[in-house]
Amino acid sequence: MNDREYFMTTSLSYQLKAARRELADFRSGEACRKLREGYEGIIREQDLTIKKLQKERDDFSFSRKEITRQWMEVVEDVQKESEKEVEKLKKTIAELLDIIISLKNRNAELDEKRKKALKDYYGMAAALEEAQGLIVKLTAQVNHNYENSSLPSSKCIDRKKITNNREKSGKKPGAQPGHAHHPRKPLEPDRIVEIKTEERFKDTSRYVPTGGTVTRQVIGIAVVPVVTQYQAEEFYDKKKGRKVHSAFPAGAADDVNYEESMKAVLFLLNSRCNVSLEKTARFVSDITDGALRPSTGMISGLCREFSLKSRAEQDSLFKALLDAPVMHVDGTAARVNGSNRHVIVCSNGRATMYFARESKGHAAVRGTPVEVFGGILIHDHEATFYSYGSDHQECMVHIERYLRDSMENEKGLTWNRQMLELIQEMIHENNLAPAEGIAEEKIAEFEARYDAIVQTATKEYADNPPSEYYRDGYNLYLRMAEYRHNHLLFLSNPLVAPDNNLCERKARVLKGKINQAISLRSLEHLADFCDCLSVLDHFATENEANLYRSVKCIFKRQKPARPKPEKSESAGTGAA
Numbered sequence: 001m002n003d004r005e006y007f008m009t010t011s012l013s014y015q016l017k018a019a020r021r022e023l024a025d026f027r028s029g030e031a032c033r034k035l036r037e038g039y040e041g042i043i044r045e046q047d048l049t050i051k052k053l054q055k056e057r058d059d060f061s062f063s064r065k066e067i068t069r070q071w072m073e074v075v076e077d078v079q080k081e082s083e084k085e086v087e088k089l090k091k092t093i094a095e096l097l098d099i100i101i102s103l104k105n106r107n108a109e110l111d112e113k114r115k116k117a118l119k120d121y122y123g124m125a126a127a128l129e130e131a132q133g134l135i136v137k138l139t140a141q142v143n144h145n146y147e148n149s150s151l152p153s154s155k156c157i158d159r160k161k162i163t164n165n166r167e168k169s170g171k172k173p174g175a176q177p178g179h180a181h182h183p184r185k186p187l188e189p190d191r192i193v194e195i196k197t198e199e200r201f202k203d204t205s206r207y208v209p210t211g212g213t214v215t216r217q218v219i220g221i222a223v224v225p226v227v228t229q230y231q232a233e234e235f236y237d238k239k240k241g242r243k244v245h246s247a248f249p250a251g252a253a254d255d256v257n258y259e260e261s262m263k264a265v266l267f268l269l270n271s272r273c274n275v276s277l278e279k280t281a282r283f284v285s286d287i288t289d290g291a292l293r294p295s296t297g298m299i300s301g302l303c304r305e306f307s308l309k310s311r312a313e314q315d316s317l318f319k320a321l322l323d324a325p326v327m328h329v330d331g332t333a334a335r336v337n338g339s340n341r342h343v344i345v346c347s348n349g350r351a352t353m354y355f356a357r358e359s360k361g362h363a364a365v366r367g368t369p370v371e372v373f374g375g376i377l378i379h380d381h382e383a384t385f386y387s388y389g390s391d392h393q394e395c396m397v398h399i400e401r402y403l404r405d406s407m408e409n410e411k412g413l414t415w416n417r418q419m420l421e422l423i424q425e426m427i428h429e430n431n432l433a434p435a436e437g438i439a440e441e442k443i444a445e446f447e448a449r450y451d452a453i454v455q456t457a458t459k460e461y462a463d464n465p466p467s468e469y470y471r472d473g474y475n476l477y478l479r480m481a482e483y484r485h486n487h488l489l490f491l492s493n494p495l496v497a498p499d500n501n502l503c504e505r506k507a508r509v510l511k512g513k514i515n516q517a518i519s520l521r522s523l524e525h526l527a528d529f530c531d532c533l534s535v536l537d538h539f540a541t542e543n544e545a546n547l548y549r550s551v552k553c554i555f556k557r558q559k560p561a562r563p564k565p566e567k568s569e570s571a572g573t574g575a576a
Contacts, residue, residue, distance in 0.1 A: 133469035136409065186217050223287040228259070250558060258294065260555035264548055266294055267302040267555070271532050272547070274516040300525075302555075307531035309557045317534055320351035321369040326495050328378045329370055329385060330503035331360060332510060336520045343510055343530060344368055345503045352506050352537045354530035356523060360384065376493070378500050381479065393489045395500035396423050399480070406473030412464060415457035416473060419480070422449055427498050430490060437494035446491060454481050509533060 025031040175181070201207045230252050232245040251257055258266075269280045277296035285293050321327055330345045334356070344355045346369050357364035361384055365371050370388050377389035380398050400423055406416040426446050429438055457477040466474035480487060490498040510533060520526050539550040 133467055136467055137469035139409065186215075187219060189217065223284075225288055225291050226259075226261075258298070260552045262292070262294075263302055263305070263555040264552040266299050267306055267532075268548065268551060270299055271303060271306075271513070271529065272536055274512050276516060303525065303528045303532055305559060306535070306551070306554055307528040308560050310531065310535045310554050311560065313535045313538060313554075314353070314531055317351045317353050317538055318369060321346055321348055321353060322373060324348040324350070325375045326378065326497075327369065327373055327375060327389075328497075328500050328503040329382075330380060330500055330507055331364075331382065332507045334510065334514050334520065334526055336523050336526055341523060341526060343507075343526070344370070345507050345510070346370060347502050347506050349502060350541065352541075353534040354506075354510060356527040356530045358523065362387065376489070376496055378497060379503075380500055381483070391489060392486045393493075393496045393498070394483060394486045395498075396427060396487065396490075397499040397501060399423060399476070399487065402472065402476045406476060409470050410473045413457075413460045413473070415453050415460055415477070418453045418456065419450075422446070422453060426488075426491060430498055433494070435494065438491055443491045447488060450484065450488060454484075457481075506537065509537070 022031070230248050232248065234243055234245045236242075237244050251259065266280055266284065269275045269283065270277060275283070277299050280299055281294050281296055326348060328345075328347045332343050332345065334341050334343050342357045342360050342364055344357060344364055346353050346355070353369070355364075355368045365384060365388065370377065370385065373389050375389060376391045376393060377385050378393045378395065379385045380395045386392060400420060403416045403420040403423070406413070407420070410416065429442065429446075454477070458481075461474055461477065490496040510530070513529065513533075514520075520529070535554070536547070536551075539545050539547050
């Protein structure tokens with residue numbers, strides 16, 4: 001047996017002896033007694049503790065009851081106070097509820113008033129905005145004059161006087177000392193009146209005859225009818241049973257006929273000088289002491305006769321317009337039987353023609369040189385004309401007027417003033433340019449400035465959108481951006497004028513007649529008058545032509561057969 005086993009055996013032996021001893025105690029009851037005594041001691045300690053705790057509990061219970069009684073009294077007092085406060089608060093709440101209901105009703109009334117006031121405000125704001133826009137529109141219309149629109153200066157009552165920029169010399173008007181005298185041209189006298197020598201010149205000691213004479217002519221005019229009477233012997237035709245005579249010459253078909261000199265005077269007074277039919281007849285009657293009394297119907301018919309007899313000149317003018325590389329074209333209104341009709345004016349400076357039409361559009365162009373013209377057209381932005389010709393130049397004078405109108409009604413913008421200054425500079429440069437035209441570098445500079453101003457307009461209208469009531473400036477900007485080439489064509493082509501003033505001047509002749517006549521009787525009469533204006537303008541353009549003699553030669557011609565009316569919307573010359 002080793003040490004470990006020895007120690008284990010020894011330990012187990014001791015434990016066995018202790019267990020046997022404990023078992024013997026239990027068997028003898030000694031152990032139980034000791035345990036009971038221990039437990040009883042513990043129980044007595046616990047009973048003492050319990051009694052002590054019970055006493056403490058009884059003491060605490062008394063205190064708690066007292067505290068509870070006192071607390072209940074406090075609670076009752078607080079509850080009574082609380083009930084009083086609650087009643088008071090209920091009363092206050094009821095009053096507040098009444099106030100709230102009253103305030104809600106008042107708020108509803110105020111809300112209705114606010115909504116009504118807001119509605120009225122928006123209505124007044126919309127009306128104010130509309131009124132302001134209408135004021136802008138009406139102001140723009142009132143400010144329209146011959147300087148900022150197409151309105152003629154004759155229609156502007158309060159037009160300002162054109163200023164004279166020359167420096168005043170302080171001299172009286174008329175002939176100036178030292179200048180060559182320009183006397184009236186003397187004529188061959190019809191009669192000579194000898195002035196009787198005064199008695200004082202018979203004093204030979206003082207006055208000596210020089211052998212010369214001093215003449216003074218008094219020139220007058222006398223209008224007397226020159227009547228040529230044709231006579232032919234009359235015969236009776238027994239076979240046919242009627243009277244016959246030899247044929248009279250052309251122009252003597254009626255019992256009394258007017259010769260071409262008489263027709264020329266009447267025609268020029270009415271058609272060229274714009275004297276009314278009644279005044280023309282009265283004037284001729286007065287200056288002939290009542291010997292001649294032409295009827296207004298006869299004077300009115302001269303326009304048709306002149307138109308028919310001058311077809312050759314009209315055809316020549318039509319061809320002259322087509323042969324030119326550049327042609328001005330414009331349209332104007334004419335009153336016919338109380339309705340507006342349209343007149344197209346074509347001119348190249350050397351030739352001018354007028355064409356009467358029912359209305360505007362492509363139907364009006366039919367039969368005019370514009371329809372078959374192959375060169376450059378200068379016009380006032382008439383959309384119809386863009387369908388004809390090889391290229392187009394817009395009238396820059398009209399653009400200047402529209403820019404001035406934009407400046408007056410869009411004062412917050414700058415592009416309009418810049419563009420106006422540029423156009424004036426370009427026209428001035430064009431007027432001073434040599435025959436070969438403006439230099440290419442200058443043209444490039446003008447085009448770059450033009451594009452920059454258009455960009456400025458784009459930005460300004462983006463920041464300040466155009467008004468609903470005034471869009472003329474904005475529309476002009478769009479037009480100048482889209483038709484850039486047609487605004488700048490005159491810079492690169494020396495043959496092209498920068499304006500359409502030529503047609504404007506030619507149209508004034510027609511407007512003078514329209515203003516005098518107020519309203520023509522028929523479109524055919526207007527067409528005949530347009531034919532007459534075309535030929536009269538041709539005669540007046542020729543420097544050496546005598547207008548009266550030229551017109552008299554036309555009336556001397558044989559009257560052609562009356563053409564059949566064409567079934568078309570157009571009226572007037574069919575020279576094409």
